[in-house]
Amino acid sequence: MTTEAADTANLLTLARSSLERYLDVHVDDDGALTFMHADVPCVVQATRLADGLTVLSLTCVVAWDLPDDQSIAASAAERAGQGLFGTLGVVHTERGMDVTLRYAFPAEGMDPSPLGTLLMLVVSTASQLRTDLLGIPES
Numbered sequence: 001m002t003t004e005a006a007d008t009a010n011l012l013t014l015a016r017s018s019l020e021r022y023l024d025v026h027v028d029d030d031g032a033l034t035f036m037h038a039d040v041p042c043v044v045q046a047t048r049l050a051d052g053l054t055v056l057s058l059t060c061v062v063a064w065d066l067p068d069d070q071s072i073a074a075s076a077a078e079r080a081g082q083g084l085f086g087t088l089g090v091v092h093t094e095r096g097m098d099v100t101l102r103y104a105f106p107a108e109g110m111d112p113s114p115l116g117t118l119l120m121l122v123v124s125t126a127s128q129l130r131t132d133l134l135g136i137p138e139s
Helices: 003-019 070-082 112-134
Strands: 033-037 040-050 053-066 087-093 096-106
Touching (some): 003 033, 003 053, 033 112, 070 112
Antiparallel strands (some): 040 053
């Protein structure tokens, strides 16, 4: 195993143990971590950008096949400006609009507890955004 592969595998193992405090996490064949939070599918991947700089990338699919409505896109854009964790993306497709939330950060050397907290801040933001965009009453 190369150093890069070992670094990314170690970081994904740390992310998995951090997330498993809160969620049921699955490991895909390629090593990516997948899980659901409040009907929001998410994936965590690791990439080494440079020596000593391995990052975790978290992608949450907030909503899909939404009506291609300018007010929904504007609401998503406004919400994106309010967020501290993640970049909101709106993609127009043949079936409407898809909304994602992505966050990438250097995670080498983080302890499991703060790493779990950081990941859950992003995931919670994605879930709240889904609730807001779909008009789901909060339980």
